[in-house]
Amino acid sequence: MVKNVRTYSSRVKTGCITCRRRRIKCDEAKPSCQRCTAGKRPCEGYAPQVKPAAAMRMIVYTATATASPSTPSYPVADPERNAFQFFLAQSRACFPVEFSRAILQAAQADRAFTHAIVCFGAAQQIYEFEDDPDARARLGKLAMIQYGKALHLLQSPTSAPSSTETLLLCCVLFACYEGLRGCRRSAVVHIKSGLDLLRQCGAQTRWALLSREAMIALFTRLDNQVVELLGTSMYETLCEKKPTERAFAPRPLTVELSTPAASSRSSSESRAPMSIDTRLNHIFHRHLDMAEAMQALPDLPPAPKDESTPTSPTPLPPDDPQGQFPSDDMDAELLHIWHIVAHMCVAMAPGTAPEEAWDEFFPEFETIVSLAERYLRRSRPSGQKRRFGFNIGVIPALYMAGVRCREPQIRRRAIRLLAEYPRREIMWDSTVTAEVCRRVMEIEEGTVTCRGMESWERSSDDILESGYEGSGIKLVTRVRNVNAVLDDDGGARFEFQS
Incomplete structure (x- = not known):
């Protein structure tokens, strides 16, 4: 008795996508196979050929007796x-x-x-x-x-x-x-x-490659990134329980790491100007402290504004020589942008000033966008598709303009710059930031637009005819806060609070 023997053959994977899905033999004609053409079916073409990955090999480096330490x-x-x-x-x-x-x-x-x-x-x-x-x-x-x-x-x-x-x-x-x-x-x-x-x-730490002040300046810039991007949602991103006393960044970095030795410097050193990163670190931490304090309180009606006692912004901390990069020359336009941002943040106390108070800064927002436009056009090298930067950049400032500025043309210019000049500044991504700003704009204007830029790029005449009055805007609602929560898969979840 002869048993039936089943033969196995390797499956052909070079046919068109349509024939492979229908599990029929393909003649592999280009650009469309004859089977699909004769059957009057659309030929979906051919999947790109993936070259087999080379076998991974590990190179083990060993020191020899004759090798010099240098x-x-x-x-x-x-x-x-x-x-x-x-x-x-x-x-x-x-x-x-x-x-x-x-x-x-x-x-x-x-x-x-x-x-x-x-x-x-x-x-x-x-x-x-x-x-x-x-x-x-x-x-x-x-x-x-x-x-x-x-x-x-x-x-x-x-x-x-x-x-x-x-x-x-x-x-x-x-x-x-x-x-x-x-x-x-x-x-x-x-x-x-x-x-x-x-x-x-501690004091015994040996700084052979970089000075202590320069190391603090590096992490001050990184600390600014975390605080300004995550705010009160940093513990959710880190999957940590929020402590009763903030432990991640309890105080501005230069204040927390100050030592008696640092305070006893010579008078000439103490008069050195504070770096922009150090100033921003103080401002961002003050805003974070106030935002966390407001979250712990029940919802209260806004306090009436007393015209007889005008409020004055909290002054910036005194000059501190820590956190400086003497040869880290910043672009003049970036310095101007962040000078404006710093003073806007000082003037705006979170939880105490109404959201509509941002409308008083239309001229400042327009200056920020114009300076950023000149900087981005000048700083893009030819042949470079995207750009990475560690130095203080323009994305957070344009994000502020896209989210807080309700003047329609200024807001759209900010979003357009974020989308047209893709770049990453440590953790800030301009493409993702443009999408967030666009979503805030859609919520506030009560419109649902496509992902394409053309759906919201309108002329000033179109804006006026569609319900805008002058330089203002008829808002359906106002987005008062945007929380970003980062995950392990390289994505982010954004929560819009109105």
């Missing part, structure tokens, strides 16, 4: 070397000079820095220049492998313990890498770890 640990394989060269040519210009010099100096002796530099160089190359899927996949894999190697060296029990300075510098680079690839919650975790570690540094 021998650079720079990569020798082509992909790693190319990413390292990209960092030298492009990436280091995005950071303060002191930080770039410090990590390049450290890479000569510590391979963890080399892996971190290669990781960031590959990630920035993907974001700023690459749209080809194969190139993005190749560079993305390289960045992830280098990221894992850097973390392994820093945490390995067999390697020499990393210094506090090494861990802090790596925290900065890791946070920027996670922000570049869109995993902003992971970036917040790195920033929080660095802030906690920096607060634990």
Whole structure:
């Protein structure tokens, strides 16, 4: 008796999408197969051919007896070397000079820095220049492998313990890498770890690569990012229970880390101007303190405005020489933008001033948008599709204009700039920010628009004919607060409170 023997054959995966779905043989004619044409069915074309991924290989670096301690640990394989060269040519210009010099100096002796530099160089190359899927996949894999190697060296029990300075510098680079690839919650975790570690540094901490003041300036900028982006929702993002006393950033960083030694500096040093980041850190923390205090109180009617006793804005803190990057020269237009933002924030006390009080700042918002427009047009290099920056940028200021300014033309100009000049400034993403501002505009104006820009780009005549009066706007409602909660998948949830 002969048994039936079932034969197996490999399934053909090169036919058109239509024939493969119908499970019939395809003649693979281009651009449309003959089977679909004869059957009068639309041929959906052919799926792109994916090249098989090369087998992963691990390179083990071992120190030789003849190696000199000053021998650079720079990569020798082509992909790693190319990413390292990209960092030298492009990436280091995005950071303060002191930080770039410090990590390049450290890479000569510590391979963890080399892996971190290669990781960031590959990630920035993907974001700023690459749209080809194969190139993005190749560079993305390289960045992830280098990221894992850097973390392994820093945490390995067999390697020499990393210094506090090494861990802090790596925290900065890791946070920027996670922000570049869109995993902003992971970036917040790195920033929080660095802030906690920096607060634990005592007088015995040795600062060989970067001065203590410069390190504080780095984390002041990162702290500003977290506070201004997340606000009171930072604990939800970190999946932590909100403590009765705020533990994540209890005080402005430079105030919390001030020491008697710092206060006893010479009079010439004490008269040094405070950096813009330090001023903003004080303002953002004051607003966060007030916002958390208001959340703890029951809803109360707004206090009547007493015209006889006009309120005066809280003055900025006195000048403090901490938090400075002497060679971190800011663009004049950016300085002007943030000077306006700082004084607007000082004048607006959260929870005490009515939301309509933002309408008094139409001239300031228009100046901010005009300055940002000039800056963005001038700062985009040719051939660069997107841009990453560590320095204080324009996205938060344009976000404020898009959310708080109810003058229709100014608001639309701000959203258009965010959409037309894609960039990431550590955790701020201009494309996501444009979508949030657009949603706020739709809620307040009572309109539902498409995702395309054309649906809301109207001329001033169209705006006047559709229910606007003069430079004002007939609002259906007002969005008083936007909360962002970041997740592990690189996304974000936004809550609009009206």
